[in-house]
Amino acid sequence: MPLTLDRREGPYGEVVLRQRDDHFEIIANGTFLMDTSDGRSERLLVDAALQALGGPRTGGAADARSAGTRQDAHRPSVLIGGLGVGFSLAHAAADPAWGRIAVVEREQAIIDWHREGPLAALSARALADPRTALIHADLVAYVHAPDIPDTYDALCLDIDNGPDWTVTEGNDGLYSPSGLAACARRLNPGGVLAVWSARPSADFEESLRNAGFSGVRTEEIPVARGVPDVVHLGIRPA
Template structure:
């Protein structure tokens, strides 16, 4: 296997973000930390599907916020599902948005970006949750390697009591918070319960090596 080839490297307000190609796959690296690649989208698809399946079955055209554009798997999977209504993606890295709109990732994202239900916001997710007046039926968050392994120190506030309260405030009653993680966290499950979420559980995604990826789920009580 050949080594990775750097396609773009940007310095921004949150540090360095790099797009690399390793043979036929793309990788995103933030501040030297591997975030994700295009080799396997099972985790991103489960994130979206688990949130949808936890919603009341009779809820028409639910609105979903996806935290983090990444390599675009979550957006593409949501856009491929006619059951979703409004699809909003919040991405703080301008470089990642550029790579999807006009750069190397454009062929992967053209259809989902063109979907009339889809909107991509260039914004910090934590700030958006605290200041937005929008309401959602599902929040699908994948901006770190998990609550215990954040990409930047600023992101830790998302998993704090105030951050989880902001998530709950942005959800309609019965809405679902889904948080992707590279490893399970019993501490985060407790944090969700303490923040007032019900039906807290963790779904696993088996990977080739190591512990499973997981999606943590919690419901805002109706």
Template sequence: MPTSYNTSVTEGPVVLDRRSGPHGEVVLRRHGDLLQIIANGCFLMDTSDGRSERRLVDAALNALHGRPAPTVLIGGLGVGFSLAHAAQNPRWKRIVVVEREQAVIDWHRAGPLSQVSAEALADPRTEIVHADLVTFVHASEETYDALCLDIDNGPGWTVTEDNEGLYSPAGLEACRERLTPGGVLAVWSAQPSSLFEESLRNAQFQGVRTEEVPVARGVPDVVHLATRAE
């Protein structure tokens, strides 16, 4: 039976859907014209802007220096900005999105978030994988030219404790192994982290750097970038 969404628009937040799963509770909420995703009571993202998600994808593509027909793995579907932006660029040959919450996938395929991602989901280059990203990067044998990861508020501010493994030495090694030689790892964060930069260097990544993404208020968002050796 299809999920019924509360589509009424009010001034205050309105819960459209609430799901409980193996990683806790996820909520899709409408606040005015915005759609918001809340995980275990922690605000993750909304549809207010998307410049950070677009910069994440563009920074990775730019760092590939014109490599023809690159492939990209996007970690986290979120509200769909990263996927939608990648699909707008014909340079990407293949776009794989790994999302662990079935609810988030449902909200895009047949729910309110389809307003962001419907065209991208219909693109034949797009593949959605329902899996935990940490498990996926360890278990997969495929390689990609770029990994664009946005599953937390940053390496030091994870949504669940399970995600901490992604930023550990073993997790970063697994990410490196999922990249082609010269491939790029791009990690979104709500704040810069010199400790994470050092972790990337210790994991044998090259060209480690951080790009700022200006925001309306407060500390800029950032994209951490690193390259696998040729």
């Protein structure tokens, strides 16, 4: 049986941190979000975006050293939403191919678990990296905010179980035509939108094309049982 370590009521509902054997898991409003048992799909989310930008698919120290020879001005920036258990952030920060790294997280509880709780073991080094900025905000509001001028070369989004399976009703707006248009405005020309999903969505692929993204494709991540996890990818035309 899992052990509940913390339970919080926030503006978006209940969020729970549980421990199951040696792993931690996050539950939001009764819906399982993610755990620390694997992390392959969260890492692929970041690697697929870098590859789509024309960079290498990172695979070890040799790749990292090669990428690290790039000048800072030419290293792409990435926005990660949200923080989750920290796999995507830690993977991006471990790769010198990335320049500026921003991570947006709306749940104060999750931020606390990383700052001073059990998840710090996964993310402390990444959060201390000078390239990293942690932004406490709702991702949907952040991408729409007209007073925030920041743009990025890649958006790596993992705030739901997918475009068709959102954690809260308000997140639907991120995958709507207006939400995808807002994501495109957050991207520099030629930038990549990467969206994690627990299952493929042909409808979302069509939504990306209708929103003007090019090179739309889906990468699959095999899982132990059931349909594969996927990363949906689209490029903002230059």
